Amino acid sequence: MKLTEKQIEVLEILENNSARIPVEDIAKMAELSKAETESILDKLEEMKVLVRYNSVIDWSKVDGHEGVTAMIDVKVAPKRGVGFDEVAQRIYRFKEVMSVYLMSGAYDLSVIIEGRSMNEVARFVSEKLSTLDSVLSTTTHFILKKYKHDGTIFEQNEDDKRIVVSP
Amino acid sequence: MKGTKSYLSKTVEELKPSGIRRFFDLAAGMEGVISLGVGEPDFITPWSVREAAILSLEQGYTSYTANAGLMELREEIAGYMQKSFGVSYSPQSEITVTVGASQALDISLRAILDPGDEVIVVEPSFVSYVPLVTLAGGVPVQVQTLKENGFKILPEQLENAITRRTKAIILCSPNNPTGTMLTGDELNAIAQKAEKYDLLVLSDEIYAELAYDGEYTSFASIREMKKRTILISGFSKGFAMTGWRLGFVCAPEEISQAMLKIHQYAMMCAPTMAQFAALEALKTGKSDVEGMKKSYKRRRNYFVQSLNELGLTCHMPGGAFYAFPSIKSTGLSSEEFAEKLLLEEKVAVVPGNIFGESGEGHVRCSYATSMELLQEAIKRINHFLKQNQKA
Numbered sequence: 001m002k003l004t005e006k007q008i009e010v011l012e013i014l015e016n017n018s019a020r021i022p023v024e025d026i027a028k029m030a031e032l033s034k035a036e037t038e039s040i041l042d043k044l045e046e047m048k049v050l051v052r053y054n055s056v057i058d059w060s061k062v063d064g065h066e067g068v069t070a071m072i073d074v075k076v077a078p079k080r081g082v083g084f085d086e087v088a089q090r091i092y093r094f095k096e097v098m099s100v101y102l103m104s105g106a107y108d109l110s111v112i113i114e115g116r117s118m119n120e121v122a123r124f125v126s127e128k129l130s131t132l133d134s135v136l137s138t139t140t141h142f143i144l145k146k147y148k149h150d151g152t153i154f155e156q157n158e159d160d161k162r163i164v165v166s167p
Numbered sequence: 168m169k170g171t172k173s174y175l176s177k178t179v180e181e182l183k184p185s186g187i188r189r190f191f192d193l194a195a196g197m198e199g200v201i202s203l204g205v206g207e208p209d210f211i212t213p214w215s216v217r218e219a220a221i222l223s224l225e226q227g228y229t230s231y232t233a234n235a236g237l238m239e240l241r242e243e244i245a246g247y248m249q250k251s252f253g254v255s256y257s258p259q260s261e262i263t264v265t266v267g268a269s270q271a272l273d274i275s276l277r278a279i280l281d282p283g284d285e286v287i288v289v290e291p292s293f294v295s296y297v298p299l300v301t302l303a304g305g306v307p308v309q310v311q312t313l314k315e316n317g318f319k320i321l322p323e324q325l326e327n328a329i330t331r332r333t334k335a336i337i338l339c340s341p342n343n344p345t346g347t348m349l350t351g352d353e354l355n356a357i358a359q360k361a362e363k364y365d366l367l368v369l370s371d372e373i374y375a376e377l378a379y380d381g382e383y384t385s386f387a388s389i390r391e392m393k394k395r396t397i398l399i400s401g402f403s404k405g406f407a408m409t410g411w412r413l414g415f416v417c418a419p420e421e422i423s424q425a426m427l428k429i430h431q432y433a434m435m436c437a438p439t440m441a442q443f444a445a446l447e448a449l450k451t452g453k454s455d456v457e458g459m460k461k462s463y464k465r466r467r468n469y470f471v472q473s474l475n476e477l478g479l480t481c482h483m484p485g486g487a488f489y490a491f492p493s494i495k496s497t498g499l500s501s502e503e504f505a506e507k508l509l510l511e512e513k514v515a516v517v518p519g520n521i522f523g524e525s526g527e528g529h530v531r532c533s534y535a536t537s538m539e540l541l542q543e544a545i546k547r548i549n550h551f552l553k554q555n556q557k558a
Contacts, residue, residue: 013465017538025542028472029465160536164515165191165204167294167343 001047006030010040011050019053056152060145069098069114069146070121072129073107073139084108087134096124107139118142178301185294186521190505194515201544203532204515206343208407208488210535212444213455216406219447220440228439234431236264236415237442243449244415248400252375252385254393256417263427264437264445268373268401268414269295274433275369275397275416276303278425279334286369287328287336289320290523291491293343293371297523305334311525314493317482318345318525322356329360335367335397338386341374344522344531345491346467346484351384358389367422369397373414376405376456378486379464387417394419404487405456406448411441463488463534466541470534473545477552488535491519495528497555505530511554512547 003011009030014021027037044050059065076087084102091111092100099112111129115121121140130138146154173180194200211217235241241258248254256262265271272295280286282304288296290311300307310328312318325336338357340349349357361368370386387396401414416426430436467484474481474492481492494504501518508514519526534541 012461016462021538025469025538028469031468160202160209162202162205162207162209163191164194164200164202165187165517166206167185167187 001049003049006032006036007040007044007049010037011044014050014053019055056150058146058149058154060154067114067116068118068121069112069143070125071141071143072111072113072125073103073141074109074111074129075136075138076108076132076134077136078108079134087132090132090134091129094124094128096121182298182301187294187517190509190515190517193506194509197509197513200509200513200515201536201540201547202515203534203536203544204517205533205535207409208404208459208535209537210407210459212406212408212411213448213452215451215455216408216444216448220411220444223440223443228443230439232264232436232439232442234436235262235427236437237439237446240264240442240446240449241415243446244417247449248385248398248417252372252383252388254385254387254398254417256398257420260420261417261423263416263423263430264442265401265414265416265430266434266437267403267412268371268399268416270412270430270434271399271401271414271416272296272369272371273299273303274426274429275399275418275422276300276305277429278422279367279397280305283332284334285330285332286334287325288523289336289338291318291342291344291519291526291529292337292523293339294521296337296339300337306332308333309523311523312345313525314482314529318342318347318491319349319353320357322360325357325360329364329366333364333366335369336361337369337371339371339374341378341484341486343374343487344489344517344519344526345482346487346489347482348378348380348383348485350381351389354384354386354389358386358392358395361395362391367395367397368392369399372398372400373404374487375400377460377463377488379460379467380483380485383486397422402445402448405459406445406452407455407459408441408444408448411438411444413437413441413445466534466536466538469538470532470541470545473541474532474548477545477549479548479552488533490532490534491526491529492532493529497552499555501527501530507555508548508551512551514544514547514551 013026013029023037024034027034059067078084079086088100096113098114101110103110113121125138125140241262244262245256245258276299280303285306285308286300287308290309297307308328310324312320368386375383387393387398398417402408471481471483471490478496479492481490501520505516505518516530516532519529
């Protein structure tokens with residue numbers, strides 16, 4: 001799919017700014033009118049290029065909502081005709097599953113699971129994931145600390161270190 | 168016994184302290200200030216560059232380098248200038264690595280000026296030009312540019328300022344504080360005058376990487392101009408490396424060698440770790456610079472259009488990261504405006520008159536700050552304008 005320069009400009013602005021940025025401001029940044037910007041946004045949504053307006057939340061700071069994230073290496077037996085897609089679909093439909101990637105290398109699918117507790121994740125792996133027909137083996141890695149997520153560094157001192165006025 | 172004699176040099180005593188100082192003192196003690204008064208990037212130096220400097224320290228590169236700078240760095244600079252701006256300089260004899268572009272400016276002026284030699288400074292200008300000319304024994308001749316002309320010097324204005332004593336002209340494009348960028352044609356017109364009157368041109372190209380509209384032209388790339396050009400640049404703005412204090416100057420061999428004499432006695436060499444950082448910046452920093460440039464351009468578009476909507480008319484600056492709106496509609500002087508805005512709304516801007524008389528009626532706003540803060544600053548300026556309209 002080939003996008004126009006302005007469509008890419010709008011996407012980059014969205015990617016690098018708060019999801020709450022007003023359309024007027026996007027328009028100014030991209031040197032467009034408000035109407036033009038709105039129609040570009042509609043078009044991008046329609047093409048499913050612009051999929052969702054997301055927020056990055058550091059849940060580890062919120063008592064009672066810390067949660068547990070695990071990355072699971074899954075080896076599967078691909079099926080004739082549908083390859084890995086069918087088993088991937090069976091996995092990503094679980095609401096606990098945040099991401100599923102087909103990987104090159106030592107295993108086939110990388111699955112990211114979020115749960116409320118280690119127990120919950122363990123139960124999901126043993127009861128739901130490893131019991132799927134095509135799944136040959138799973139290796140579960142629990143995430144101990146998130147330093148950087150989706151390009152955003154958590155726990156960083158973001159203070160402006162510049163002097164207030166300089167030539 | 169109380170002496171009446173002053174131990175200070177007359178030249179220094181008569182030098183005006185920078186007006187920026189007062190605003191710094193005023194703003195420094197306040198909490199919650201949104202600063203648009205900063206003359207440096209809001210980005211931290213790219214990590215690959217910082218990491219290279221750390222590595223150089225770990226490996227023990229803590230001694231002096233050659234006076235003119237690490238040969239490897241000068242070679243990279245030569246390659247970079249050729250590739251980015253189409254100018255070719257010999258790393259052996261025409262490039263000197265300096266402590267920021269400021270030192271480059273200082274040794275350039277000291278290398279070329281005799282007492283009484285005149286240097287044309289295009290106003291509004293960076294605060295250091297006039298004092299540095301004076302300190303080098305020269306006489307600064309200020310030419311005031313107008314908002315109507317986009318703060319560009321007209322060839323006839325330049326010609327009118329030239330006398331028998333004129334030795335050089337200092338150009339800065341993209342400009343601090345106006346953001347104005349001169350086109351190839353406009354530079355050509357200046358080049359013709361330089362040729363006609365046999366002048367040198369000190370071209371301060373520190374903002375060359377931050378040119379947003381159209382092609383950037385280096386003065387030295389104009390036909391026949393390399394021999395008249397002292398090209399000053401550095402890593403501070405484009406590569407977000409202000410605190411490293413690393414710049415460089417390219418000039419014909421004779422001038423370069425004269426500058427090197429001053430540099431070797433007064434400075435010895437630029438800091439070694441900063442030179443290693445700069446080397447990395449040239450080798451791998453191009454994509455970082457491109458990313459920062461895109462980000463500045465978007466913020467410029469947002470900020471300048473928003474200022475204009477508020478009635479603070481502002482030309483679209485072609486480069487750097489400054490907007491230079493007129494505040495004449497408020498009836499306040501630039502100092503009054505800046506001071507009131509700071510005290511009432513906690514937004515720091517720099518009064519235009521600090522950059523020369525022709526800057527009066529304007530303020531310099533740096534848009535090198537986050538979008539969220541720019542949006543908030545626009546809200547506060549809007550509130551300020553409404554409050555002051557009523558009064």
